[in-house]
Amino acid sequence: MRSVNEHINQSAQSEQNYNFAYLDEQTKRMIRRAILKGIAIPGYQVAFQGREMPMPYGWGTGGIMLSASILGPKDCFKVIDQGADDTTNAVSIRQFFEKVCDIEVTQKTANASVIQTRHRIPEHSLVEGQILVFQVPIPEPLRFIEPRETRTKKMHAYSDYGSMQVKLYEDIVQYGHIATSYAYPVIVHGRYLMDPSPIPKFDNPKLHMSPALLVFGAGREKRIYCIPPYTDVKSLDFEDHPFSIQQWDQACAQCGSHDSFLDEVLIDDQGGRMFVCSDTDFCQQRQGNSND
């Protein structure tokens, strides 16, 4: 029988009984191999053996598995959800990694070495050495046009991507312009069609020739795909309806930025509204600077 002391010791250590970054080392190696394969074939969806994570699918399990495999003890980690550091999803994922890795976390884009994101690419431009981890709900961009996985695989194999244009064609028919505003399909490195996860098309140009490594993880469908640094990424369009990003008449009500992605926020029940930056870190930094 164990002594009481041993027992107490054990419970005190129970927090440390997780392996570093929650996943076991074998799993992390497997995921890193999938990432390496993804980097070697930019935009190609690599299947991997997803693991159960202590949260439901749809909460970013794909991104978390990727982050867990690439984080090291010296990394500085940032999580954003819709651009914000203080939303539920971002806070819970950040706390999860603080607990299972005991690593430094930050809200500042410039300080982070690994950034996990849902829906946005930070406004502050990324630099070499940073890794951006995307949470992806549906990795297959062709799903809208072709429900059969066996068919979409062949379409990728033969770069048979004309049908994807049909979606844009239908947009112009219905709205007079390409109305797809998020998850806007791109061609990576002139070869694979890729869904850039549900980021707004405002962020699509940031994918092109990004100095940072971009990795995408879909937990439910167990797919990983990557855009290596300095890769050509082109958004689909028509010659006479070229790709364009969202624009706003207003500037951010808090920091006055004219060139960031703005969220519309209702402020009362009289129809009052304002536009603010979706990237909270960017907005606060600018406010800090203008206060100086």
Next chain:
Amino acid sequence: MINLESNIGKPADDEPAQERAILKCCDLSMLYEPGKGFENANLEIFSGEVLAIVGESGSGKSSLLKTLSAQIDSQHGSLNYFPASSTTSLNLKNISEAKRQSLIRSDFGLVHQHPMDGLRSRVSAGGNIAEPLMQNGERNYEQLRAQALHWLDAVEIDCDRIDDLPTTFSGGMQQRLQIARCLVTQPRLIFMDEPTAGLDVSVQARLLDLMRKLVKQLQLSVVLVTHDLSVARLLSDRIVVMQKGKIVEAGLSDRVLDDPQAPYTQLLVSSVLQS
């Protein structure tokens, strides 16, 4: 990138249209199990002709069509295609799947019996027609639009319906839309599987009229599967009669229908109601 070879046009003008085979099969067999499918089919399809494959249900005519159009693989025998751009033939069984796909996309057209099998139900009529062009690399919206309107007009569908979903069309219109989608890339060879089955007689007549006109105008080669001898008589230059997976008779349409040789063909011809 997605740039495939541009559409390969119609047969060269300086050659007599009837003389050049564009598809040829020798001893082609595809048996799902003994007695199901077809065996030892020898056929040539010439440029600019309409070949009808007739026979009763289960005689293997649809399987033969699927094999000829390279949708399914055959068990033995050879299948050769003669591209317009070169003098040598391509063995469709030996070339890579990627090459076969791009060839099918540029040179072949396929019309299904049920129009919605060949159309996208949640895409507008214009989008359905324009899709094959986009697959072949066209990226100009106005161009696509103009082509869609042109082909809607060619198959006698009101141009106002360009943005409507095909599910809102009648059966005959859906079938004409499918034909428009199939013709937009200007294929050399069209495969049709019972294109008029399931349509009522007056709509059938109109569709047959239209098909006869388009085939003449565009100098298409067509392989047509039908169980309806009057359709075959109206459209085809040559007829192949199949029974129990074997070709029992082949020849010029009028010869086969007026002077049938094989016992089965005689039975088939005599069973048609004479007016």
